[in-house]
Amino acid sequence: MPQTLSCAVHQPNLFPRLSTLGKLFRADVWVVLDDVQFNGRDYQHRARLAAAADPEDQRWLTVPVHRPRGRASRIRELRPADPAAAHRTMSRLIRQYYGRCPHWAETAGIVDEVLAALALHERLAVVAEVSVRAMLDRMGWPGAVVHSSELAAREGRSERLADLTAAVGAGTYLCGPGGARYLSERPFAERGLRVRYPSPPPLTRERGMRTASALWAFAGRGAAGVRDCLVPDRVPAQ
Incomplete structure (x- = not known):
């Protein structure tokens, strides 16, 4: 890969927020950070559903997980505690929140892919x-x-990110x-690498959008509308 590429490193998030999606959309390579310790307070196994009419009215959609090594469990080791129950809850809640939105058919396709993954895979990281x-x-x-678990990198936070960026042949870290x-x-x-700090999508500054899953935007605006709000010009890696 040429070093003109840009790279983003991020954990697999369940139905991610617009800020996360915006960063990944601007990158040429997404390194899925799947070999770090699971954080139960983060978004790896849960998402905040925002009501279609009032995005500040939110509730958690959570996939309960089994941690095979307790608090030391890595993200890639997690298993859904009850996949069948999580499947039913996810299907029901998302349809309840967005089933009457103008772009529900397109959004339902996204949800169906995730439901299929939940039915087929034992690892939550794959589903997210x-x-x-x-x-x-x-x-x-x-x-x-690319997955971080397949790449060699040092332990320090910044050192690890620099190593992962270099490992995929990128010249810029987002x-x-x-x-x-x-x-x-x-x-x-x-390592001769650049760091860029892309601004979050403007929509994330509106009420409720900092924490809400991007499902709200897909259901109300469609994929083309979400793409526009993520700022379609991608970050150049100079």
């Missing part, structure tokens, strides 16, 4: 990744997906607002 890729696919994202709080650019500079 499918939800992200289904959204990106419908927006025409042409990028590649850092989101959360990562910017702790990221050190030194390991990137030492």
Whole structure:
């Protein structure tokens, strides 16, 4: 891969937020961070459904998980605790929230892919990744997906991210607002890599949109509308 590519590194999130989706949409390569410790307070196994009429009215959609090694379990090790129950809840709740929205048919296709993955796969990371890729696919994202568990990298936070960026042949790392709080650019500079900080999509500044799953936007605006709100010009890796 040429070093003109940009790279984003992010955990597989279940029906991700627009800020996460926007960062990945701008990248040429998504490194799925699947070999770090699971964080039960994050979005890997859950998403916030925002009501169609009032996006500030939200509730959690959660897939309860089994952690085979307790708190030390890595993301890729998680298993849905009760896949059949999670399948029923996911299908019912999402249809309840968005079944009457103008772009429900398109959104239902995304949900169906995730439900199929939940029925077929034992690993939650696969299910969450499918939800992200289904959204990106419908927006025409042409990028590649690689898993961090398949790549060699050092243990330090910033060192690890720099190593993963270099491992996929990218020259630019795209850092989101959360990562910017702790990221050190030194390991990137030492490897001749750049760090860019793309702005979150403008829609995320509207009420409720910082925490809500992108399902709300897909159901109300369709994939083309979501693509437009994610700022279609992709970040150049100079």
